[in-house]
Amino acid sequence: GAELKAQKRKARYNRTKTRQQKDIPTTTSNLPVATTPPIRRSTRPRKYTLKKKAQQEAANIALTLTAMFPDHFALHGTAINPDTGNLAEYRELLSSSDGDLWSTANDEEIGRMTSGLGPTSNMPTGTECLTFINKNDMPKDKKATYLRVVCADRPEKPQPRRVRYTAGGDRIIFLGNKTTKTADIQTVKLLLNSVISTPNARFMTIDLKDFYLGTNLPEPEYIRIPIHLLSTRIMDLYNLHEKVHNGFVYCRINKSMYGLPHAGKLANEDLRQYLEPHGFVPCKITPGLWKDTNSDLMFSLIVDDFGVKYTNKTDVDRLLTALQGKYKTSTDWTGSRYIGMQIDWNYIQRWFDLSMPGYVNRALLRFLHRHPNRHEYSPHEWSAPVYGSRQQFATHDPSPYVDMKDKQMVLEVVGVFLYYARALDLTMLPALGTIASQQATPTQRTMEAVTKFLNYAASNPDAIVRHYASGMHLYIDSDASYLSEANARSRLAGYHYLGPKPDLSDITTPPRNGAISVPSKILRNVLASASEAELGALFINGQDSIPERITLEELGHPQGPTPIATDNATAAGIANDSIKQKRSKAMDMRFFWIRDRVKQGHFHIYWKPGKENLADYPSKHHSVKHHRHMRPKYLQEPTSNRFTPLSEN
Secondary structure, eight states: OHHHHHHHHHHHHHHHHHHHHHHSOSOGGGSOTTOOOOOOOOSSOOOOOHHHHHHHHHHHHHHHHHHHOTTSTTTTOOOBOTTTOSBOOHHHHHTSTTHHHHHHHHHHHHHHHTTOSOTTSSOOOOOOOEEEEOGGGSOTTOOOBOEEEEEEEOTTSSSSEEEEEEEOGGGOOOOSOOOOOOOOHHHHHHHHHHHHHSTTOEEEEEEEETSGGGSEEEEEEEEEEEGGGSOHHHHHHTTOGGGOBTTEEEEEEEEOOTTOTTHHHHHHHHHHHHHGGGTEEEOSSSTTEEEETTSSOEEEEETTEEEEEESOHHHHHHHHHHHHTTSEEEEETTOOEETTEEEEEETTTTEEEEEOTTHHHHHHHHTTOOOOSSOOOOSSOOOOOOTTOSOOOOOOOOSOBOOHHHHHHHHHHHHHHHHHHHHTOGGGHHHHHHHHTTTTSOBHHHHHHHHHHHHHHHHSOOOEEEEEOOOOEEEEEEEEEEEEEGGGEEEEEEEEEEESOOOTTSOOOOOOOOOSBOOEEEOSSOOSSHHHHHHHHHHHHHHHHHHHHHHHHHTTOOOOOEEEEESOHHHHHHHTTOSOOOOOHHHHHHHHHHHHHHHTTSEEEEEOOGGGOTTSGGGSOOOHHHHHHHHHHHSOOTTOOTTSOSSOO
C-alpha cells in the first residue's frame, strides 16, 4: 500500500511538472523583463459577504448610538474600534485611527495608579497604588500576577476613552473573608419605590472617585506589566529601562487594586469604619442598605455608587461633608442615573420610569446581529397544544451539536441579556431560561432560538417599566406551567409588586404596578402533578419574598401577611391546611414550609383566576397574538393602562 501511494505521488508530480513546462516559452529571448503572471479575476461584480455587511452595519450602529445615547453608551463597559465598528481590546484600539487618544488614556491610568505624570503635567500626583520595583526586590514567597487592561467608551466622562488596569485575582492567594455586602436590583427598586411613595422625599446619587485605590492592603501583592503597554514617556519618566525583566516590568501593589479578591471587602470595611462616627451605619440585615441614625436619610451602596433617599437637603450636605473628608465625590441631584439605569422622576404625579436606552442596540452590536427585515413579536417559538387530544407528545431535537464558537455565543447572549431582562424586560425571561437550559450542549436548533431571540430584542429595543406610588405593601402572584420544558421539567413564575395595605377578609387586586422581581425558573425535579408544580411555585416565591419583606421593614414600611395569589385551588388548600396530602418527603417539605409561614402570619394564600394572574405570562411560552396583547400590560407603552383587565377578553 505504501509503495502504491508513492507511485501515485510521483505520477502526480510528473503531470504537474509537464503542465508547467508547456506554459514556459522555448527561448528566453522572448521573455518579458520583470513580469508576473496575470491574476485571474472574475468579471462578475464582487459581492460583500454577510460578515462584511454585518461589520459595516455595526460601524453605522456605533456612530448612531454615540449620537443618540451619549450618556448610556458605556453600559456594557466595552470599547469599539471606530474603523471596524467591532468591540476591541487595547492592542487593537492602539492601532486604530484613535490610537493616540487611547495611548494618552493609558498613560493617564498609569500615572493615576503610580505617582502621577510629572510636576508640570495635568496629573502631578497619583494614588501610589503601584510602585515600580526590580524583579529581585519581590519576596520569594510571592508570585506576580498578570495584568488585564479594560477599555470602555465613556462619552459622559471628562475622559471619554477610559482605560483601567485590573489585577488577575485568580493568581492571588488570600485566606481571609472576601465577601462584600452590596445592594442588589430588588433593594434598589424598593428604595426607589420608597422615595416616590414617601411625601416630600427626593432621590440623588453620589459617586466616589478612586474608591478602591484609597485603601491600604494588609500585605503587598505583586504584578507584572508587559513593556508594550508602557509608552516611551512612562519608561523615561520612571527610569524603567533597567528594570525590564524578560519583557515585563514588575510592580508592588500597595492598595486595593481592581481585580484583587479582597479589594471590595477592604474598601467597604474602610468606608464603614469611617462613616459610623458620623452617624451613617449599615442596616442590620439587608446588604448594601444604609441609614442615618440622626434623620430619615437612607441610601443604597453598590461598590462606590450611593443612591440617596432624603426629605431634607441638609442631611445630604452632612453626608457629603463627611465623605469629602476622605474621598473625592461627584453628585447628581436629579438622581436620573443609577446602576446603569435611567430614572425619569415625576414627583408631582408620583411615578417614575426605569429604562436603559441603547443597551440592547449595544448588545446587538457586540454580536454583529443585523436588524430583521420583519418585526419580531415573539422571543421564542411556541408549540400550540393539540386541543381535544387525550395525549400531548413531547418534541425531540435531532439537529447536530454546534462548535465551541457558537457555544460561546450562546453563553454570552444569556449573560448579556439576563441583567436587562431581570431589571426591565420580563418578556425575555422564559426565552432566556429555555436557552440557558441548553447552553451546556447547544444544537443548531438552539442557535435558531438565539437568532429569534435577538430578532425580538432588535424589534423591541427600549423597554420602560413604570412604578407608581403605593402603600408599600408587598403583593405576589404565583403560577407554574406543568411539563412545559424539556426533559419533563416544569417552569414556575412569580410577579412581586407593591400596593396598598390589603384587607385579608376580602382581597381586591390592586392596580398593576412595576415589578420588584419576576422569578421565572425551571424546577429541577420532575413533578408528579400540576398541583405539585403550583405548590413548588408558592414555595420558591415565598422564599424569594423573605428578603424583600425584611428590606421593606428596614426602609420603614411595616409588612402584614403578604398576599400570594395562585390559580390552583389544590395548592391553595394545602398551604392553608384545608386539604390533606400523601406525597414524597420533598413535596412534604414544601407543604410544611409554606404552611408554617402561613400560620406565622407571613403569608396569606388565596385563589385567583388564571386570567387575572400576573405570573401566568412569564411562566410559559405564548403565541404571537398573546405576546402583542400582554407586552403593554407589563411595560410602559403608548397603549398602556394599569386599570384595564389583564385578560384578552
